[in-house]
Amino acid sequence: MKTTIEEIEQQIAGEFENFEDWLEKYNYIIEMGKDLPLINEKFKTKQNLISGCQSSVWLHADYKDGLVFFSADSDAVITKGIVNMLIRVLSGQTPEDIISSQLTFIDEVGLKEHLSPTRSNGLVSMIKQMKFYALAFQTKYGA
Amino acid sequence: MIKVDFNIDKVRKDFPILSREIYKRPLVYFDNAATNQKPVQVxxxxxxxxxxxxxxxxxxxxxxxxxxxxxxxxxxxxxxxxxxxxxxxxxxxxxxxxxxxxxxxxxxxxxxxxxxxxxxxxxxxxxxxxxxxxxxxxxxxxxxxxxxxxxxxxxxxxxxxxxxxxxxxxxxxxxxxxxxxxxxxxxxxxxxxxxxxxxxxxxxxxxxxxxxxxxxxxxxxxxxxxxxxxxxxxxxxxxxxxxxxxxxxxxxxxxxxxxxxxxxxxxxxxxxxxxxxxxxxxxxxxxxxxxxxxxxxGFGLATLAGYEDDLLKYGTEKLLQIEGLRIYGESALKTGVISFNLNKVHSYDAGTLIDKFGIAVRTGHLCTQPLVGFFGVPGFIRASFAMYNTKQEIDKLVEAVIKTREMLL
Structure with missing residues (x-):
C-alpha cells in the first residue's frame, strides 16, 4: 500500500514534535534545505520559475503510471526546506489526492507564516502550481 | 551635537508600541524607513x-x-x-x-x-x-x-x-x-x-x-x-x-x-x-x-540627526566586524539606513531568522528592483533607525546576525 498524503503529513508533524524551540525547528528546515538539489539542472528554466518578491522557486512535474512526480528548487535555503517537505508529501501521489490535499501539516508544525500571501516567497504560487499540474494531468490522461 | 534634553528613556516612553514583546523578546524595531512608530502625542x-x-x-x-x-x-x-x-x-x-x-x-x-x-x-x-x-x-x-x-x-x-x-x-x-x-x-x-x-x-x-x-x-x-x-x-x-x-x-x-x-x-x-x-x-x-x-x-531635527548619525556610525562599525558582511550604500553622507548582505546567505533566510529574535528588519528588493539588479543580489537586509532606537538594540541585531550566519552557513 502506498503511503497517503495524510500519513506523510503526520510523519512530518511527528518529526517536529520534539523540537524545544524555534532554533531547533529552523535548524532542521535548513538541513532539509541544504539537501541535494531536488531538481535536475535542465529543468531550472525560466518557464519553470515561480518568482516571489523575496525568494524564487523552480518547479517541474512528470506523470508516470497514474502518479504525479514533482521536483523543485529554491534560491533561499529556508524556502527550499519547506519545498522539500511539500515534495515529500505530494510527489508520487495521484492527481485526485493532490488536488484535494489540505496540507494541514504546515500549520501544525508552525510554518503557516511562510504561506501568507504577503510573504511573497513563491511557496503559495508553488502549491497552486502543483495542484494545477495535477489537474492538467488528470484532464489529459483521464486519470 | 546632542542637546542635553534628549533623554532617550523618556523618548521611548512616548512610543507605546515599543513596550511590546515579539516571540517573548522585547521588540527591536529597525524598519523605520518603511514606516516609523507613532508617539502618544500624535x-x-x-x-x-x-x-x-x-x-x-x-x-x-x-x-x-x-x-x-x-x-x-x-x-x-x-x-x-x-x-x-x-x-x-x-x-x-x-x-x-x-x-x-x-x-x-x-x-x-x-x-x-x-x-x-x-x-x-x-x-x-x-x-x-x-x-x-x-x-x-x-x-x-x-x-x-x-x-x-x-x-x-x-x-x-x-x-x-x-x-x-x-x-x-x-x-x-x-x-x-x-x-x-x-x-x-x-x-x-x-x-x-x-x-x-x-x-x-x-x-x-x-x-x-x-x-x-x-x-x-x-x-x-x-x-x-x-x-x-x-x-x-x-x-x-x-x-x-x-x-x-x-x-x-x-x-x-x-x-x-x-x-x-x-x-x-x-x-x-x-x-x-x-x-x-x-x-x-x-x-x-x-x-x-x-x-x-x-x-x-520639540527636539529639533539637528538633535535627532546627530543622535541617529551616532547610531549609524556605531551600527556600521559593529556590523562590518561580521565576516563576509557587505554594506550597500557607502556614501559619506547618509541617514540611519544600513542595507547589507551576508556572503552566500539569501536575504529571505536571514530576514526569517532575524525576525525570530524579535527584531524587525526589512528584506527583499525594498521597492528598488533596479538596485537589486545593479548590485547583483537577490535582495537586501535593511536596518533603518529612528530617534527611539539605541546602541543596545544594535548590539542585539549584531548578535542575531552572527547567530543567523552560523545557522545558515
Whole structure:
C-alpha cells in the first residue's frame, strides 16, 4: 500500500514534535534545505520559475503510471526546506489526492507564516502550481 | 551635537508600541524607513479630533465645521513653516509621497509633456518615483532616462549632466535613498537642472524625519513627503509646489472641494491649494501630522540627526566586524539606513531568522528592483533607525546576525 498524503503529513508533524524551540525547528528546515538539489539542472528554466518578491522557486512535474512526480528548487535555503517537505508529501501521489490535499501539516508544525500571501516567497504560487499540474494531468490522461 | 534634553528613556516612553514583546523578546524595531512608530502625542491629537471636533471642513457654517476647518488650515500653516514654503497655497495635502508624485506626473502629463520630451530619474529611485513617470511616458510619448550611480551608491553627476538635455522637461529624484541611505546633493542637481530649463521634483519621503528641509533654499519646484515616515499616521502626505507652477497645472482628480462653480456645461476650479484636494480630506490624519511635526520640532531635527548619525556610525562599525558582511550604500553622507548582505546567505533566510529574535528588519528588493539588479543580489537586509532606537538594540541585531550566519552557513 502506498503511503497517503495524510500519513506523510503526520510523519512530518511527528518529526517536529520534539523540537524545544524555534532554533531547533529552523535548524532542521535548513538541513532539509541544504539537501541535494531536488531538481535536475535542465529543468531550472525560466518557464519553470515561480518568482516571489523575496525568494524564487523552480518547479517541474512528470506523470508516470497514474502518479504525479514533482521536483523543485529554491534560491533561499529556508524556502527550499519547506519545498522539500511539500515534495515529500505530494510527489508520487495521484492527481485526485493532490488536488484535494489540505496540507494541514504546515500549520501544525508552525510554518503557516511562510504561506501568507504577503510573504511573497513563491511557496503559495508553488502549491497552486502543483495542484494545477495535477489537474492538467488528470484532464489529459483521464486519470 | 546632542542637546542635553534628549533623554532617550523618556523618548521611548512616548512610543507605546515599543513596550511590546515579539516571540517573548522585547521588540527591536529597525524598519523605520518603511514606516516609523507613532508617539502618544500624535495618537492623542487624533483621538481629540474624533472625540471632539469631527466634522466635514470647508463647507459648513456650523460651529464644529468651522472649528475643524480652522484646525486643518492651521496644520497646513505648521507644515508650511516646517518646510519653509513661501505660502500656504503651496502646501497640498495628499495621501502620501506616492500620491503626490502621481499628482504631479499626471497633471504635467496632461499639459506640459508631449512626444519626444524627456523625464530624467536616477538608478536609485523607489518604484513610486519610477512607475508614475513610465505611465505618463506611455500616454504622452515622452521618454524616461535614467542617471547612473556609482558602486558606493552615489549619483554619478557627470552622467547626470550628460543625460540632462534640452529635451528634459522634468528631473525626479529622491533626497535620501530608501535602500542606500545616501543623502543626494539635491541643491546642486536642482541648480544644474534649472540652468538647463527643466523642472525638479524631489521625493523627500526618507528625508523629512532626518534632515531639515528648506524648499526655498533648495529651490525645488516640487517636494513630496509622507506623514507616516515622520511619526505621523499613514494616509497623510504633502505635495509642495511653487505657486506659479501649481497655478498653471490642471487638476489631477475631480470632485467636491476642488471646484468653484459646477454646471453641466462647465466647471471652474477652486484656487490653490484646494484645486488639487478633491473630496473629503483626511482631517484627523492632517492633525496627527501637525502633532508629529511639533513633536519633532520639540527636539529639533539637528538633535535627532546627530543622535541617529551616532547610531549609524556605531551600527556600521559593529556590523562590518561580521565576516563576509557587505554594506550597500557607502556614501559619506547618509541617514540611519544600513542595507547589507551576508556572503552566500539569501536575504529571505536571514530576514526569517532575524525576525525570530524579535527584531524587525526589512528584506527583499525594498521597492528598488533596479538596485537589486545593479548590485547583483537577490535582495537586501535593511536596518533603518529612528530617534527611539539605541546602541543596545544594535548590539542585539549584531548578535542575531552572527547567530543567523552560523545557522545558515
Amino acid at each position: 495618537l492623542n491629537r487624533m483621538d481629540l479630533y474624533y472625540e471632539n471636533q469631527n466634522s466635514n471642513i470647508h463647507r459648513g457654517v456650523h460651529f464644529l465645521s468651522q472649528e475643524a476647518t480652522s484646525a486643518y488650515e492651521e496644520a497646513r500653516e505648521t507644515i508650511k513653516t516646517f518646510i519653509n514654503a513661501h505660502s500656504r497655497s503651496e502646501v497640498v495635502f495628499t495621501k502620501g509621497t506616492t500620491d503626490a508624485i502621481n499628482l504631479v506626473a499626471h497633471s504635467l502629463g496632461r499639459k506640459l509633456l508631449k512626444a519626444g520630451d524627456e523625464i530624467l530619474i536616477t538608478f536609485m529611485e523607489h518604484h513610486s518615483n519610477i512607475v508614475p513617470w513610465q505611465m505618463v511616458c506611455e500616454t504622452t510619448g515622452a521618454y524616461l532616462k535614467v542617471c547612473n550611480i556609482t558602486e558606493k551608491g552615489e549619483i554619478d553627476i557627470e552622467d547626470f549632466k550628460t543625460k540632462l538635455s534640452r529635451k528634459t522637461r522634468i528631473v525626479a529624484l529622491n533626497h535620501v535613498s530608501n535602500t542606500l541611505g545616501t543623502i543626494n546633493p539635491v541643491k546642486e542637481i536642482i541648480k544644474i537642472t534649472h540652468d538647463a530649463g527643466a523642472l525638479v521634483l524631489i521625493d523627500g519621503a526618507q528625508a523629512v524625519a532626518h534632515l531639515q528641509v528648506d524648499v526655498q533654499d533648495l529651490d525645488c519646484d516640487f517636494y513630496c513627503f509622507s506623514g507616516h515616515k515622520i511619526y505621523a499616521p499613514m494616509g497623510t502626505g504633502v505635495l509642495y509646489g511653487k505657486e506659479d507652477i501649481l497655478d498653471k497645472m490642471p487638476p489631477y482628480q475631480g470632485g467636491g472641494e476642488m471646484i468653484a462653480m459646477v454646471s453641466f456645461e462647465k466647471t471652474t476650479y477652486n484656487e490653490l491649494p484646494f484645486k488639487f484636494e478633491a473630496g473629503t480630506p483626511n482631517v484627523g490624519g492632517a492633525l496627527g501630522l501637525e502633532a508629529a511635526i511639533k513633536y519633532v520640532n
